[in-house]
Amino acid sequence: MPYDRWHKSRPIDGESTCKEHGKVPTRDHGTGKRWQARWRNREDVQQTELFRTEVEARRHEIKMRSGVDDGSYINPRAGEVRVGELALTWLKGHEHKNPRTYRRHKERILLHVVPTAVGKMRVKDVNASSLLDWLHDRRRLLESSTLRLVFDNLRAVFDLAVDDSLIHKNPCLAKSVQDAKPKRGGGGRANLTLAWEDTERIRAELPDRYKALVDCGRGLGLRQGEIFGLSPEDIDWAHPDGAMVHVQRQVVHDGSFLVYDLPKGGDDEDPKDRWVELTDDVAIPLREHMEKYPPVKVTRPWGSKGGDPVTVRLIFYTREKTAIQSNWFNSYRWKPALASAGLIKPLEPDAKGRRWEKSRDVMMHALRHLYASMMINGGVDVYTLADRLGHADPAFTLRKYVHRVVGAGSKVRIAVRSAYTRAA
Known part of the structure; x- marks a missing residue:
């Protein structure tokens, strides 16, 4: 009583x-x-x-x-801690992980959580309305893709609050907040953004030393950074199943600094390395490239700017015999090739800076999408394809990388007709 x-x-x-x-x-x-x-x-x-x-x-x-x-008991006074304070606690738990990833988490937390109205609130006082106000405020400053990443960090902070029994449930999971948050891409496009013929035109327009990059993208399904980090030592020409490529590193940015690192998502416990079949169709142009441009040794830090130096013989490199910087390559090599191939508008002669037409859907990553769709069209099961692409979830592969195939309607007819014929 x-x-x-x-x-x-x-x-x-x-x-x-x-x-x-x-x-x-x-x-x-x-x-x-x-x-x-x-x-x-x-x-x-x-x-x-x-x-x-x-x-x-x-x-x-x-x-x-x-x-x-x-x-289910929660101490009513447990949620007295401020969101910003809890966010810093959550951040400390990620210091041991990839240094580049940690710095991105830290930047988002310090700029877009701690100093905001939500960051100054007590954890137990945050509700759907306060999060909707926060989203509205951040939308004025951030692109949707960046805001989604910040929101994911904030949601993780409230997950910690739930785990610590500070609150019953995560307010970020409220339906009204989920409806208002920036959405991830709703799945892959129905149709490919680069057809095989488009990649042929791009290949023809690229400088000679970069043409074989196209073959590694559409014929091996590698990411751009993985292609830039490819070494002849990664190729097993004598593999019992035929020539194979061991994808085990990429060239990435730590700020403005180039470093070597494990493939996307890799860490010490699970490096995310993988093997991909190397067919003659890709091996021949790759051999020709290495004969004309012999691999060179390039030394870069491993993992972060302050990481241990590692020397790798790179197949693809600049005229100065350095690792390829993706922003430079995209702006000064790939996009000019797209423009020459008629896939994007050329630069205005009097334009200040290099402000190309938006072309995200036809950048090098589109070569991976072409590879994935060709594999599915060729009868490769989605589990094998996910493994070759380096995806942990085959459903993600289907959702994002597989596209409608030209002429697939006739295949549907043939499949149904075959089923009825066998049953007759």
Whole structure:
């Protein structure tokens, strides 16, 4: 039963009563909230909270005691910590991971969580409305893709709050917030953005030393950084199943600095390396490239700018015999080839800077999509394809990388006709 703070529960005979309630008053009479809810937590320590009415106090007592009984109890005072403080705690737990990834997490937390209104709120006070206000405020500053990453970090912070029993549920998972948050790409495009004929035109327009990059993209399904990090030592020409390529590194940016690193998503426990079949159709132009441009040794740090130096013989490199910087290559080699092939508009002669037409769908990554669709069209199962692409989830491969194939309608007819023929 709730405790009445304003009146004595065991009055002494003869004590005067208050006019308002007809009960013997305590020293707290008329000050603060009258009713005190009492319950014992899971450690059997008494807890209290004040309410204005007896009904509110009784309801809270029942809720707290039920939570203790069924294991869902959350200390009402546990969520007093500020969101920004908890975000910094969450950040500390990621210091041991990839340094480049950690720096990106840190930048998002320090710029877009800690100093904001939500960052200054107590964890237990954050609700769907406050998150909707936060999303509205951040949309004025961030692109949707960046805001989605910041939101994912904030959601992880509230996951920590749930794990620490500071709150019952993550407010980021509220339906209204999920409806308003920036959406990931809704799956791959129905049709390929680069057809085989397009890649032939691009290959023809690229400088000679970069033509074989196209073959590694559409014929091996490698990411751009994996192609830039490819070494002749990664190729097993004598593999019993035929020539194979061991994808085990990429060239990536640590800020403006180029480093070697494991393939995307790799770490010390799971490096995410993989083997991909090397057919003669790709091997021949690759051999011709290496004969004309012999691989050179390039030394870069491993993992981050301050990482240990590692020397790799690179198949693809610049005229200065350095690793290829992706931003430079995209702007000064790939996009000019796209323009010459008629796939994007050429630069305006008097334009300031190199402001190309938006061309994300026809960048080098589109070669991986072409590879994936060719594999499915050729009868390769999605599990094998996911392995060759370096995807942990085959469903992701189907959703993002497989596209409608020209002439597939006739294949549907043939498949149905064959089934009926066999059954006849």
